[in-house]
Structures are given as structure tokens and as C-alpha cells.
Amino acid sequence: MKSLDPRVGRLPEIGEPGIIKPKVTLDQFGSFEVFVQPKEGRSFQHEGVVHAPNLELAYILAKETFTRRNTCFSVYVVETRDVFVSPLTDGTTNAYDLISDVASTGILTYEIYHLAKRGKQHVHAGQVSAGSPEEAMSEAKKKFNSKTIYNVWAIEVAKIRMTSSEEMDYWTTLPEKKFRDAADYKGGDKLKTFLEKSK
Amino acid sequence: MKDLPLKELLYKMADDLLILGHRNSEWTGFGPLLEEDIAFSSMAQDKVGQSLALYTILHELGEQAPDTVAFTRNANQFHNCVLVELPNQEYDFSLIRHFLFDTADSLRWESLTKSSYIPLAQLASKVKGELRYHTLHANTWIKQLGSATEESISRLQNSLNIELPYALGIFEESIYEKEIIESGVFPGEKILKAKWELKITEVISQTQLQLPNLDSITPKIGGRIGKHSEHLQPMLDEMSEVFRIDPTAEW
Numbered sequence: 001m002k003s004l005d006p007r008v009g010r011l012p013e014i015g016e017p018g019i020i021k022p023k024v025t026l027d028q029f030g031s032f033e034v035f036v037q038p039k040e041g042r043s044f045q046h047e048g049v050v051h052a053p054n055l056e057l058a059y060i061l062a063k064e065t066f067t068r069r070n071t072c073f074s075v076y077v078v079e080t081r082d083v084f085v086s087p088l089t090d091g092t093t094n095a096y097d098l099i100s101d102v103a104s105t106g107i108l109t110y111e112i113y114h115l116a117k118r119g120k121q122h123v124h125a126g127q128v129s130a131g132s133p134e135e136a137m138s139e140a141k142k143k144f145n146s147k148t149i150y151n152v153w154a155i156e157v158a159k160i161r162m163t164s165s166e167e168m169d170y171w172t173t174l175p176e177k178k179f180r181d182a183a184d185y186k187g188g189d190k191l192k193t194f195l196e197k198s199k
Numbered sequence: 200m201k202d203l204p205l206k207e208l209l210y211k212m213a214d215d216l217l218i219l220g221h222r223n224s225e226w227t228g229f230g231p232l233l234e235e236d237i238a239f240s241s242m243a244q245d246k247v248g249q250s251l252a253l254y255t256i257l258h259e260l261g262e263q264a265p266d267t268v269a270f271t272r273n274a275n276q277f278h279n280c281v282l283v284e285l286p287n288q289e290y291d292f293s294l295i296r297h298f299l300f301d302t303a304d305s306l307r308w309e310s311l312t313k314s315s316y317i318p319l320a321q322l323a324s325k326v327k328g329e330l331r332y333h334t335l336h337a338n339t340w341i342k343q344l345g346s347a348t349e350e351s352i353s354r355l356q357n358s359l360n361i362e363l364p365y366a367l368g369i370f371e372e373s374i375y376e377k378e379i380i381e382s383g384v385f386p387g388e389k390i391l392k393a394k395w396e397l398k399i400t401e402v403i404s405q406t407q408l409q410l411p412n413l414d415s416i417t418p419k420i421g422g423r424i425g426k427h428s429e430h431l432q433p434m435l436d437e438m439s440e441v442f443r444i445d446p447t448a449e450w
Contacts, residue, residue, distance in 0.1 A: 029232075050234050057343060060336050061234035064241045169328030177244070 032058035033083050034066050035124070037074040044076070046113065046122040046153075055079060059161040063170065069180045072171045074163045082159040084133035086152040091118065094148040096141045104139050105131030111160070112140040113153035122153055130154075202260055204375030205316060207278070208385055209260075211373075211423055212307070213253035214279035217269055218431070219300060220246030221438050222287060231290050238336060239293075245329045252326075256318050270442035274432040275425040282365035284422075284431040291354035292362070294344070298337040298402070299359075299366040303395045305330040310391065315383035338402050345406025352407050359408060367418030370395075 029051040036047045047066045052058035058077045067075050087098045095115075106129040113122035125144040130136035136154040163170070178184040223243035230236025254265035262268060282300060287293055308330055311323035344351040370392040373379065380387040396413060403410045421427070441448060 051232070052234070053343060056339055060332075060339055061232075061238055063332065064238035065234045068237065068241050167328075167331065170332050172328045173245075173248075173325060177248070180244075 029053055031080040032062065032077045033080055034058075034062040035076050035078075036066055036072060038071055040073045042073070044074070044111075044124040049080065050077070055161045067171065067174070069174075069177075071175055074168065076160050076162045078155050078160045082155060084136075084154045086137055086154075088115075088151045091148070091150055094145070095151050096145040096149070099137045099141050099152065100134070101141070102135055102138045104129065104135040106135075106139075107131050108136075109157040110136035110139075111155045111157060112136065112144060113155070114144070114149045115151035115153075116147070116149050118150060122151070127157070128154075204373070204378040204382065205384055206257060206260060206262065207373050207375055208379055209253050209257050209319070211278040211280075213250045213257065214277045215283050215300070215304070215369075216246040216250035216253070218277070218279045218434070219283035219296070220244070220250060221434065222283060222285075223293065223297070225287055226290075226293065239297075242297075242329075242333050242336065245326075245333070249322075249326055249329070252322050256322070259318070266442065266446075270439035270446075272435075274427045274435055277425065277427065277431060277435075278423050279427075279431075280365070280368045280371065280422040281419050281428050282362065282368060282422075284428060284434060285362075285365065286430050286434075288358075289354065291344075291351075292358045294337070294340055295355060295358040295362050297333075298341045299362060299399065300369065301330070301333045301337050302398050302402075303366070303369045303391065305334045306394045306398065307385075307391055310386050314385060319384070341402055341408075342405050345403070345408045355406075356408050359403075360411065363411065363413070364416050364419045367392075367413065367416060368420045368422055371418065371420040371423040373423065 030053075031049045031051055032055065034047045034050055035044045037044045050058050050062045050065055052061050055077065058079075059075075062077045063075055086095050089095050089098065108129070108131060110128050110130055110133070112125045112128055114125045115122050125140065128136050128139035128143060130139050133154045133156075136156075137152055140152060140154065220243045223239055223246065227236065227240040227243070230239055250269070251265055254262075254268050257268065258264055263271075282296060285292075285296070308323045308326060311319050312327070314320040314323065341355070345355050346352070370388040372388045376387055379385050400410055
């Protein structure tokens with residue numbers, strides 16, 4: 001039985017003399033993009049990536065990895081390959097100027113994200129109806145093109161693991177968990193008191 | 200005197216949560232995946248937090264302060280079931296314990312949302328979301344690994360077989376069972392066990408794991424009356440180390 005325990009499975013196998021072969025492909029979990037809505041009424045924004053064996057487990061792991069501190073209203077995840085990205089600009093050109101105008105069949109719903117500043121997160125701009133990511137970006141150009149942005153993302157809604165309405169209570173007790181914030185330990189104050197005392 | 204059945208219920212719930220919270224926190228830094236390490240540690244914190252809320256209710260009923268109760272009792276004064284004190288082994292053991300215990304725990308809290316004892320009913324409503332996540336986490340991993348590879352299935356099956364007698368010990372009845380049911384505080388361990396059996400059967404039937412006939416298993420009881428395995432006292436000694444050095448320390 002071949003073990004999948006990382007402590008066993010990651011030990012290099014003893015090989016045949018003289019055999020040269022490529023390193024095995026896909027020896028890690030796939031990646032999933034995580035989007036967080038920090039407060040009710042605020043926009044979703046891209047927070048980062050988790051690795052997981054499937055979409056549901058990605059959701060479960062993302063919930064604690066990205067929403068265990070401060071406040072959270074909702075979170076969703078999508079497989080990295082389901083995020084379609086426009087060309088990235090250097091900031092002098094608007095990303096929407098690099099998107100071709102195409103007619104939309106409008107049969108699917110897409111979430112549109114903008115990168116407004118380099119080094120910041122992609123922030124939710126809104127939804128469009130389209131038949132493909134190319135159509136979605138063209139629709140977004142008509143609907144959300146108001147200022148120069150670096151990059152556009154389009155994600156088909158059906159591919160997303162959303163937080164259902166009954167799951168919204170996951171974060172009810174989160175604001176009380178101040179012990180998860182370093183600031184709550186008032187380390188600076190404690191150090192100051194200690195130094196004063198030892199003078 | 201009239202509070203004894205209620206206090207007994209609060210103590211066994213709080214002790215279960217404190218001891219399992221501590222056991223699960225021992226995985227911090229050693230989890231099988233970074234993200235899982237974080238999730239499991241967070242849930243361990245939730246459990247310790249829930250135990251604190253219960254010890255606080257007990258304090259309001261005249262018991263000692265939460266820290267005193269948590270850190271100064273000996274093993275034979277703890278009311279937790281033996282399942283939660285067993286030492287961690289491989290991760291499959293902890294996942295099965297998480298699944299078996301948290302299923303029972305969330306059903307217990309769910310029934311307490313209708314408790315005639317209002318502070319407990321309010322607390323039960325408050326922690327609903329935490330429990331929803333804990334059971335989603337447990338059920339999803341069991342379904343995933345219970346149908347994945349020969350290794351994952353046989354590991355889970357082995358842990359399931361070892362832990363079921365202890366899991367049945369969760370439902371060890373109190374000497375106050377009749378009073379607690381009649382007062383409308385809690386519907387009792389028998390009803391809880393029946394609900395638990397339905398729920399774990401539902402999840403396990405979606406995997407390649409086999410659930411043995413529970414009636415053929417002798418439950419490992421005694422935890423509720425302070426009869427524990429040899430593993431609890433060393434764990435308590437370690438848990439209370441800082442408190443015993445300096446009971447007034449703040450950190």
C-alpha cells in the first residue's frame with residue numbers, strides 16, 4: 001500500500017541505477033482563489049489562495065485561513081483555473097482599452113473584479129451576463145469602465161462555492177475573538193511596565 | 200440542591216470541551232496541511248471558548264471562578280467522557296474523534312436552544328455558527344477520506360473501530376437524568392444518542408467505511424463520574440503548569 005502520509009510519501013524513493021525521469025507532475029493539491037466580504041454592504045475582495053483536494057474543502061480551509069480574525073460577513077472560493085484574467089497594464093493604459101468589443105449571448109452570469117492599484121487586491125465591480133469570459137469582459141467594459149485600471153478578472157458564478165444564507169452565522173462570534181489579534185496582548189505596554197520596574 | 204442536575208450537565212459539557220479543545224490544540228504546528236493546521240487549531244480555540252462560557256455560567260451559579268475550576272481540579276473531579284482525553288495518535292484518530300464527538304456535541308447544543316434554562320438556551324443560539332462549521336469540517340473530511348484511497352479508508356476504519364466504544368461513553372447517563380428531562384433543561388442522553396446514531400449513519404453511508412452494529416459494542420463509561428483513563432492526569436498537569444507557577448499571571 002503506497003502511503004499518502006506526507007511524512008512517509010515525501011521521503012524520496014530509492015531509484016533504479018541509471019534511470020533519469022521527470023519529477024512527478026501534480027504532486028501537490030490544486031489551488032483555489034479566496035474572496036472575502038469583510039462587512040455587510042462592502043465589496044468582496046480577493047484575499048489569497050488555498051491549496052485543497054476539491055472546491056468544498058477549499059471553502060472549509062479558506063474560511064479559517066482568511067477569516068479567523070477581525071470581521072467577516074461572507075466568503076467564497078473558486079478554482080484558480082476558473083478565474084479569467086485580462087492583460088495586465090503598466091497603469092498608463094486602461095486595461096479595458098485592451099479588451100475587444102464582442103456581442104454577448106448573455107446566458108451565464110460572471111463576477112467582475114478590478115485591480116485599481118498595483119500591489120493591492122482585486123475588488124468586486126459587479127456582475128454581467130455573458131456567454132464566455134471574453135464576452136463578460138466586453139460587457140464589463142460597457143458597464144464598469146469609469147477609470148484607469150490595471151487588470152480585469154471574470155469568474156463564472158456557477159463555478160463558485162458561495163456562503164449560503166443559512167451559513168452566514170459562521171462569523172457571529174468572531175468579533176469576540178480578540179485573542180487572535182496580537183494587539184490584544186498589549187505586548188508593548190507590558191514591556192514598558194517591565195522595563196520601568198527593572199530600572 | 201435544586202441546581203445539582205443543571206450543574207452536572209454544565210460540568211460535563213464544559214469539561215468535554217476543555218479537554219478536547221486542549222487535545223486538538225496539540226496539533227498546532229503539526230497538522231497535515233498548513234490550512235488544516237489553522238482550521239483545526241481555530242476549532243480547538245472555539246471549544247475552549249465554549250467551555251469558558253459554560254464555566255462562567257457555573258460561576259454565576261456559585262461555583263469557583265473559571266480558571267480555578269479549569270486548572271486546579273484533579274482528574275477524578277472532571278466529568279468529561281473518556282473519548283476526549285485519549286492521547287492524539289495519527290491524524291485519522293483525531294479526525295474520527297472530531298467527527299464522533301462534534302456530531303453529538305452539535306446535536307446537544309441544538310436541543311439546548313430550546314432549554315428551559317435561559318442562559319444555556321441563549322449560549323446555544325450564540326455558538327450555533329461555530330458548531331455548523333465544526334460539523335461541516337468533520338463531515339466533509341470523513342466523506343472525502345472515507346472514499347479516497349485504500350490507505351485513507353483503512354486508517355479511518357481502524358480509528359472508528361477503536362473509538363466507537365469510547366464515543367458511546369459520551370451518552371453515559373447522569374444520576375439526575377430524570378430531573379434534568381422533567382425540568383425541560385435537556386431532553387436526556389437517550390434521545391441524544393438516537394439522534395447521533397442517525398446522523399453518523401447518514402454520513403458514514405456516503406463513504407466506503409463500515410459502521411459496526413452499535414448494540415453489539417460495550418460503551419466505555421465512567422468519565423462522567425470521574426473515572427478516567429491514565430491519560431487525563433498528565434494532560435491536566437501540563438495544561439495547568441503556568442497557572443500553578445503563578446495563578447495571577449496575565450498573558
